[in-house]
Structures are given as structure tokens and as C-alpha cells.
Amino acid sequence: MRQPLGPTTLFDKIWKSRIVMTTAQGESLLYVDRHILHEGATPLAFAALRVSGRALHRPEAMIGVIDHTIPTIDRDRPPADPQARAMMAAFHRDTRDYGVTMFGESDPRQGIVHVVGPEQGFTLPGTVMVCGDSHTSTHGAFGAFAFGIGTSEVEHVFATRTVWRKKPANMLVRIDGQLPEHVTAKDLALAIIGRVGISGGTGHVIEYAGSAIRALSMQARMTLCNMSIEAGARAGLIAPDDTTFAYLRGLPMAPEGAMWELALAHWRTLRSDPSARFDKTVELDAAELRPMVTWGTTPQDVVPIDGHVPDPAREADPQRRTAMERALEYMGLRGGMAVADIQVDDVFIGSCTNGRIEDLRSAATVLRGRKVAPGVRAIVVPGSGLVKQQAEREGLDTVFLSAGFEWRAPGCSMCLAMNNDVVAPGNRCASTSNRNFEGRQGREARTHLVSPVMAASAAVTGRLALVAPHEAAR
Amino acid sequence: MRAFDHLDGIALPLFEDNIDTDQLCPKQHLKRLDRAGFGDALFSDRRFNVDGSADPTFILNQTPWSRPAIIVAGDNFACGSSREHAVWALVDFGIRCVIAPSFGDIFFQNSVNSGLLAIQLPRQQVATLAALAMTEAGKPWRIDLPAQRIIAPSHSTIAFAIEPERKQRLLAGLDEIGITLQQRPAIADFEDRQKTTEPWLWQANGN
Numbered sequence: 001m002r003q004p005l006g007p008t009t010l011f012d013k014i015w016k017s018r019i020v021m022t023t024a025q026g027e028s029l030l031y032v033d034r035h036i037l038h039e040g041a042t043p044l045a046f047a048a049l050r051v052s053g054r055a056l057h058r059p060e061a062m063i064g065v066i067d068h069t070i071p072t073i074d075r076d077r078p079p080a081d082p083q084a085r086a087m088m089a090a091f092h093r094d095t096r097d098y099g100v101t102m103f104g105e106s107d108p109r110q111g112i113v114h115v116v117g118p119e120q121g122f123t124l125p126g127t128v129m130v131c132g133d134s135h136t137s138t139h140g141a142f143g144a145f146a147f148g149i150g151t152s153e154v155e156h157v158f159a160t161r162t163v164w165r166k167k168p169a170n171m172l173v174r175i176d177g178q179l180p181e182h183v184t185a186k187d188l189a190l191a192i193i194g195r196v197g198i199s200g201g202t203g204h205v206i207e208y209a210g211s212a213i214r215a216l217s218m219q220a221r222m223t224l225c226n227m228s229i230e231a232g233a234r235a236g237l238i239a240p241d242d243t244t245f246a247y248l249r250g251l252p253m254a255p256e257g258a259m260w261e262l263a264l265a266h267w268r269t270l271r272s273d274p275s276a277r278f279d280k281t282v283e284l285d286a287a288e289l290r291p292m293v294t295w296g297t298t299p300q301d302v303v304p305i306d307g308h309v310p311d312p313a314r315e316a317d318p319q320r321r322t323a324m325e326r327a328l329e330y331m332g333l334r335g336g337m338a339v340a341d342i343q344v345d346d347v348f349i350g351s352c353t354n355g356r357i358e359d360l361r362s363a364a365t366v367l368r369g370r371k372v373a374p375g376v377r378a379i380v381v382p383g384s385g386l387v388k389q390q391a392e393r394e395g396l397d398t399v400f401l402s403a404g405f406e407w408r409a410p411g412c413s414m415c416l417a418m419n420n421d422v423v424a425p426g427n428r429c430a431s432t433s434n435r436n437f438e439g440r441q442g443r444e445a446r447t448h449l450v451s452p453v454m455a456a457s458a459a460v461t462g463r464l465a466l467v468a469p470h471e472a473a474r
Numbered sequence: 475m476r477a478f479d480h481l482d483g484i485a486l487p488l489f490e491d492n493i494d495t496d497q498l499c500p501k502q503h504l505k506r507l508d509r510a511g512f513g514d515a516l517f518s519d520r521r522f523n524v525d526g527s528a529d530p531t532f533i534l535n536q537t538p539w540s541r542p543a544i545i546v547a548g549d550n551f552a553c554g555s556s557r558e559h560a561v562w563a564l565v566d567f568g569i570r571c572v573i574a575p576s577f578g579d580i581f582f583q584n585s586v587n588s589g590l591l592a593i594q595l596p597r598q599q600v601a602t603l604a605a606l607a608m609t610e611a612g613k614p615w616r617i618d619l620p621a622q623r624i625i626a627p628s629h630s631t632i633a634f635a636i637e638p639e640r641k642q643r644l645l646a647g648l649d650e651i652g653i654t655l656q657q658r659p660a661i662a663d664f665e666d667r668q669k670t671t672e673p674w675l676w677q678a679n680g681n
Binding site: 020021023025027029031033040041043044047048052054061068069081083084086087090124126127132133134136147148149150151152153155156159160161162164166198199202203229232233234255259260262263266298319323416417418425435437438439440443444 | 490491492494496497500501502504505506507508509519524548549550553554555556557558559561576578579580583584587588637638639650651654655657658660661664665668671672673674675677
């Protein structure tokens, strides 16, 4: 068993605290504190559990939401898609039969699994958290070890409350300095992935640290940790601090009173020792970062918004050149062209990456007093019912609607296009989501990953170009 | 889970990097309530045109590669989403082994749970195998898991490493949950300890 001696990282501490047992070969049975469910990945795991006749262990320490397949319009009617309807019905039945709290389509707390968990205080520091979704890394923003699992392991956690794992390696991403104006956590995430590559984090858990990280709000930290999986990492996390505790205090499922004080004392110990050793370290200077956009079909294909699409002819590695040519062909772009000349057809603001209230506020800053460019279809999908309510209290819905956006009901929506929110073949979308893979937002759909500010700018200009926030709107 | 011992069949050279799980099993297939039959979903957006006809430019639609048992792929195979459907699509299609320089972590974890052998080899060796799959097209390969050998055409044999637990699970087709439940006393002990050290995690979830 590889047991760290001396100074340890935050991840080492969480790992060690959750080991039930370790085999002679060094595989550990890891205790799972928090399991969060959604209708997209869970029905088949429930079906297998039913067949096995095994019990669901600790249903009271789980919550479920409907997010992947739910339509974002006409929510007073059942979804037209019979498969989505069947999935949702199965999830209703399973969570009811097994006694799991579930926020269904008419519950104001319904929303995307990785928005709802933190919002309810279900996500807590120092825990091991799993979900049948790769973007479970989001919850690492609270100093949790949170990762996505497949259906077989969802069933395994149902029955045993554990997973088998070998200990991943430690990777440190340190970012010091101050982020320039219009540079958000999303740009930070894209810059990191651009630097390390989409398999740069493989086999590692990333800890984000440094003064730029400390300065981020919890929502920004969630955006950053969310994208850890796009760097190939097992998980991403940030040591909990006063920002974390201020966010958590008073949330419906967070501890209260004496229990809060007890928890807080423990959570304050959750940090890497000053001389802790990391297997890999990457450092970035926040001040040098610019708003980023993807040009290709993986999240590592990034350039600054004022940059140019790279030219495959200038790529020395033949295999890389072929991949670039293929990506450019799919994206319908020419190597060497200015990013600002790329015209968009669709704009999507939402997802577990950028569907929180701060994301909607920052997009609205750009949209006040402006209009969506002719020919552009723009939709905004709040990450949860509570985000939507808050936005409506602040009048953000009016800002979006006046600009020409569609104001939708919460769900995963156009990030993975499992419902009807699909980008048409050949269309180009500026999207605040997390994956620009071929076909991700719809068959032959072309995705450019951007921040909410950039997405709003693209909606207004009709291009991948930044506009300054509207002075008159102040 | 079906046990894995020997595997005989042809190898598909698909030596591209970052073949993601959205390609392996596109999202439109994720709404099924039955684990069977995912073979139709495998690479469906690359195999079929919008009108449903086969796209002859995709290698899986070309003779002699249309029914492979093995894929020889590039770096970071099956990166992206946690959908285990990607493994089911491969296995249901008849592909029970993927050889690549590296894999997406979640897929690597999922693969063993559904009886697919993911073999990791140095990139240069994978490149050689991909070239061999191309030049010796359609000739039979054998994957010998007990001996940890790939027997490629022209009698070239390559040894591969695999963690003993993964190997054991694949060979036995074990019911993982049943095995873990044998540790129930250790899990209960852990829980009892945690109720003292982190009692706030044992309150009802606020509802």
C-alpha cells in the first residue's frame, strides 16, 4: 500500500479518511458519503438492483433529480418523446420504491444534478461523492473527492456504499495573480486544458491552488472543477476556506448549530501541507490569461478570442496535422482565419458548467440594451429552478427576453442534446457547455466552448467577438 | 458479466487519438431502458449517414473489417462521458478488446465491469500493431489473457501487462457486488467510526 509519509496533500487526506480496507495489491475499498442520482444514468442500475434482490444501502444519504432528458419548454405537459417519458417514469418509480428524495419536474428545486447538489448543501467538504455522470468533478469545488462512475458502479454503490480504486496521483495546478476583466473561471479552465491537453490529467486528481483560485467565488470554483474531467483528470478539487463555509452556511442540507461548529472545525483541517509533494505541477499567471474559445473538436483546441484558428500546414507532427485537418473540416473552418470572423447560428447559455446565477448575471451585463444579431437563435437555460427564480427576482429574464433570447426551464438541455434542444446539422453554436466533441450538441453540429460573457457577446455580434459591457446599462 | 479467457477474431485499425464516448455511443441511444442491443449504437453517427444508409468511407463499413473482435486505437481512447453504454456497445458488437496507448479513466474502470479487456501498450507498439492490422487485413488474431499475450498475424506475439485484480475479475467474470458484500463487517465498522468522527454526515438529508 502506497501510504504517504510526512506532509500530505488535501487529496491524500480525504483518500486516507475514506479507506475501508486495502488489498495486498494496493486496491482500496473506498467509502462513498454522497451519491447523487439523475434519470439519465440510473434506471438501468435500479433495474439490475431489483433483479439481484439486494437492498439499497442508505437511501437517506442520496438525492435524485431529473435533468438529462427533460424538455425545457412546455413543462406543464409530459415530454413528447416516449423514451424520455419512460426514463422519467422509471426514475420516479425507482426513487419512490427505494425511498430516495427526488426533485421531479414540477419541484422548484429541480435542475442539473451538479447545480442542485451544491445548492442544497448536499455537497460537503472532505467527502467522497459519486454520480453516474463525468461532470461530478464539479463538487470538488467544496474540497470533496467527487467523480463520475458508470452504471455497474452506480449499482455497486447502491448495494455496498463503496467503490474499489487504486490511489490516483496528485497534480497541482497553481494560478497566482489577478484575472483580467472579462476573463472568467471558464477561460481559466480552457486555458489549463489548452496547456496540459485533454489527457494531461489522466490518472491524477488535480488540486487548484494559488491566489487567483482563492479569489474565485464558489460558483466560479465549480465551473473550474467541472472542467477537470476535460483535462482527463479523475477529479479536481479546491481546499475549503471561508468562501466555502460562507456559501454552505444555512443551506437546507448543510449541518446546523453545534453540528455546524463541529463540521467547521474538521473542514478547516482540509488543506495540503505546505511542503506536500505533487507528482505533477502546472503553473499559470492569471494576469496573462485572455478570454478563450475552442476552434476544434476537443476542449484542448483553444485559442484566445482575439487570436487565429491554427493552420495545420504549420504543424510538424503528421498525426496531429491529420487530426487538425479533420477537426477543421468538421468545424467548417480554415486554418489561419481570425476567430472574430467566425459567424455563429446558435447561442446556448446554461449547463452544469455555466448555468448558475453568476453566469446568468455576467451574460446579462453584456445584453442590457442590446439585441441578438439577426439570424441567431439564442437560448438560456438556468441550471435549476432556484437559479431561475433568483434570476427572475433580479429581472434577468427580462434582460434576456428583451435582447431576443429564449428563457427556458432548467435541465441539461443543449449541452448534450438528449432532449429536443439540438443544434441543427452544420449549424455553429457558441456554447457555455463543456464538450465540443463531434455530434455532441447534435449530429454535424459545430460547437465553440466559451464563457457566458463570450456567449452573450457572440449572440449580439453574430460572431465570436467580444463586446464591451454596455455602459448605458449601468 | 461474461468471463474473458481467449478471444479470437480480427483487429480493426482505428489509430486515431481521443476517440470519445460520444462517438462510441451517441446520446440518442442513452434513453433505452434495456442494457441489451447496444451494438447498433456503436459509432452510429460515423457508420451511418443521416438517411440511415451505411457510410462507405468509415472503416467499420469496409471489408474485411466489418465484424472485428479487437480495436487498435490511438491515445486517450474513450475519453469524455461516464456512459457505460460505450462499453456495452463495443461488447454487444463483438468487440471485447481494445488496444491503445492510453484510455479515458472512467472508461478504463467501466470496461472491466462489463467484460471488456483494455490493453495499454507503449504508443510505438500500438502503432506497429495498427499497421499490422492494416497490412494483414482480415487475418485472425488471438488475445490470450491467461498468458497475457497478443498473438497477431505473421506469428508476432506481444506480451502485455495487466493489474492482477483486473485480470482475475475478467477471467472469472466475477459478481463484483457479491465479493464486496463479503466485506460488509468492515464497511459497518467504518460507518460506526464515521458516526463519531463526522456525525454531520449521518443526519437525515434535511427533508
